[in-house]
Amino acid sequence: MKSGKQRRREIKTARLLRATKAQRALDQYLPLGFRPTEAITVNPALLASYNSYGEPLFLARGWYQDQPFRCVDCDKDEVWTAAQQQWWYEVVQGSVYAHAVRCRPCRLIRRLAGRAQPTI
Template structure:
């Protein structure tokens, strides 16, 4: 059975060996960069809309926005919600932090124009 002093000495020796191995250049692990690093934007937490949650959204903990693929719910086309668009949505437009894009730009524009077209149709029918 070892004394506390002997256990501590053994632990310190193991730590010293690990430190020496970690500082060797050939032992350094190679960390692969994210495939989408080049299209990322930094998160500015102070500009985000406040949210009442115990945890942070993924992009906040990561510290940057990255491109996210999604499928449009109307036309079913594959789209990319870019990091720049996300930054605008969350920080400038003050969108809720747990929301994501679900419609492509063309479908959003069609959806916005639809109520306007309905009003025009009603006006034309009431004038007659």
């Protein structure tokens, strides 16, 4: 018969093994496993509340990093910087599932157009 001490050691080893496997799975899932120089650490306490679609990718990763995207209006290649993401998610508490889709000039045009002729 095994002693309590042996049993506890077995449980601890199994737990450690599971945690390592989970970390490896997460590393594979994430597009970049290393932290880039421009990265800014996420402060989860400042984020807008969420629960419907689960944990957003940047939160699982633990930092914001520059994110390239193509503007949906003018097709220009742009970068949504780590600092802009932090501002969006933590300062103005924007949706954790939203991300940049338009360049700055196109956002301005849209905003001005919206003021000139309100949509339904």
